[in-house]
Amino acid sequence: MDIIVVSHSQGRTWRLRLEARRVWGWLPLAAVVIGVLGLTFVAGMNLQSDRGLLPKRIAGVWGAEFSQQRDELAQVKAKAEEDARALARRIAQLQAHVIRLDAAGTRMTQIANIDPSEFSFDRPPAVGGPETEAFGTPAVLEDVIGSLDRLQKTLGDRERQMRVLEDLLLASRLEREVKPSGWPIDSGYITSGYGSRTDPFTGLRTTHPGIDFAAAEGSQVHAVASGIVTEAATANGYGQLIEINHGNGYRTRYGHNSKLLVKIGDRVLKGQPIALIGSTGRSTGPHVHFELVMNGNVVNPGQYLDATR
Structure with missing residues (x-):
């Protein structure tokens, strides 16, 4: 039996003569080749992964590593x-x-x-300076x-x-x-100091328990310290009187007022107007009689007040 092979590109032909004895001689070689190819195909199929991409053993190792890395990443x-x-x-x-x-x-x-x-x-606080090279890690x-x-x-x-x-x-x-400080009036002058003096009504030597500040009638009298008003009424000799308790043993009194601007129980601040200058009570003219009481005793206001303002 002859097999003729024709090549159109080269314009040639080949004739293969198949004799029975030659065919029987090639059969063992063909069987070996076919067997090797079959075994290779079967082995490859057995080594493929479920997806047919990697060997199962390698795919399993890689899967375990990926799972561990996912867990570590989740922990991080x-x-x-x-x-x-x-x-x-x-x-x-x-x-x-x-x-x-x-x-x-x-x-x-x-x-x-x-x-x-x-x-x-x-x-923010004011800071600055020239830019310098950074250092450190x-x-x-x-x-x-x-x-x-x-x-x-x-x-x-x-x-x-x-x-x-x-x-x-x-x-x-x-x-x-x-703490009492300053004058109880905005403008005026001192007409009588603290201590011994000649009484303007009797002409006898007496003790004056405060300081008299003369000012225009109707002008304001100010508290020399913050406190609570404890008296706001007419008192014997004082005329219309204001008394303020400042705590820490301090009390101040303001007498001879023509009008009271606060009442008992009022809280007053330092410098607040509390009355108007007058000449009520035992007085010879418009002024405010100012007294300072410390721990129940009348003391000289001059040692607490700034006489020169």
């Missing part, structure tokens, strides 16, 4: 989220400290009468948390110190408010 993500929440909580605490410090600082600047244009907690989260801890402790210490300072300033201000 959870820790990062917890760290972020902790950092946010710490920042919120620091913001609360700063707000309280700002409030306390603003209060103290008001108490101390500091000019807001010179010092204000509403504006970037901070990690542990460094940031540690810095926040130290800052929070410092802010807490400063807040306590500022509270104590505020209490001291308030006490000082309160002491200034309730």
